Amino acid sequence: MSRLTPVVKVLLILNIAIFALQYVLQNYGIDLSEMFALRYFGAETFAPYQLITHMFLHAGLFHILGNMYALYIFGPPLEEYFDSKKFLILYMVAGLGAAVLHAGVSTWEVQSMQAQVEEFKAHPTPAEFKNFMMNDGFYVYDRSTEIRDFVNDFEENSLNQSYISEATNLIDNIAYAKRNIQTVGASGAVFGILAAFGIVFANTKLILLFPPIPIKAKYLVFGYALYEIYAIYQANPTDNVAHFAHIGGFIFGIILVKLWGKRDKPMRWN
Known part of the structure; x- marks a missing residue:
């Protein structure tokens, strides 16, 4: 496991602190999502800053735990690989790209x-x-x-x-x-991180929890992306997951890694 790197540490603290603030303010009848969650383009309540602010809000405990766990696991090796500045760019651009794609599709819907x-x-x-x-x-x-x-x-x-x-x-x-559906969460940014990890550390073996078997990162990450595409194709009306946001983050993660290029001798990650 890589050490906790500077940008990952700040992102973890920021997301967790804002989630705690959400919980506290709700007890006083204040819902941060009313102002800062993402809406579709053209909505009366849409504001451009929501393209960023929605990334730091979460809908519940399991939502933030899933996103922050993925950031904690896959973020540090990527930050060490690229450097802190590029990692932050990756995180934010993937999140913004995910938001734009999701809001665009929502507008059409x-x-x-x-x-x-x-x-x-x-x-x-x-x-x-x-x-x-x-x-x-x-x-x-x-x-x-x-x-x-x-x-x-x-x-x-x-x-x-x-x-x-x-x-x-x-x-x-x-x-x-x-x-007036609200979209919140760092999932788009996290999917950009997953895509980058699947390229940079393609042959690194990860151990699944269920079932507990080793699988190469490239198969796990891109298999997950295929599932997201399937979920979009299936179009389950009861599904409240922003699959287009996940795919958007994934796409922008791939684009940035390809633009930056891989090192001739990539570092190892254990």
Whole structure:
């Protein structure tokens, strides 16, 4: 295990301190995510600084533990390999690249959703309502028997104005919630670190926890990236993980390592 390097140490302290501050302020009714979490481009609550500030907020204990553990394990050898300045650039650029890709995709998704909202309002039929619920409202539809029963009742009372009004209100509420989804976490930056590690220390063997078997870093890291691509392809509506942010961080991590180049004799990492 490499020693704890300067930039990694500062990043760990900063992330943990801000997470503790989040917890304390929540007890006083103050949610830092309201101002500093990332929103999609064009959102009323979007601000450019969110592209950076969201990287230092986390949604819960397991969220920050996962990100900080990966930074603690894979960060020091990379900082020693490149130097502190380049490592910080890698971390920040990967995080920013992840944010831009995620916010861009989110913008397209919101615009597509708004088109469906307008389509329903122009033609408030049970078919259009069910189509919206099975896509943008699936999280609610899948978990609420009451909503599914309402869909069935609406199909039987397609011209009833009260059903149309209730369906319209429900769609508006879901659209409002999706337009205001907050994204937080250092995952994009961490995925940039993972990508760099998988290139620089490609043949280093890592021991998995489950199952406890050795595997070369390049296979583990790029296998994880393939899983993220699969998760995007699968498009599970109940998945609240920002997979495009992970892929964005991964891509920018690869780009920077390729731009900087590898040493002729890379250092060993144990």
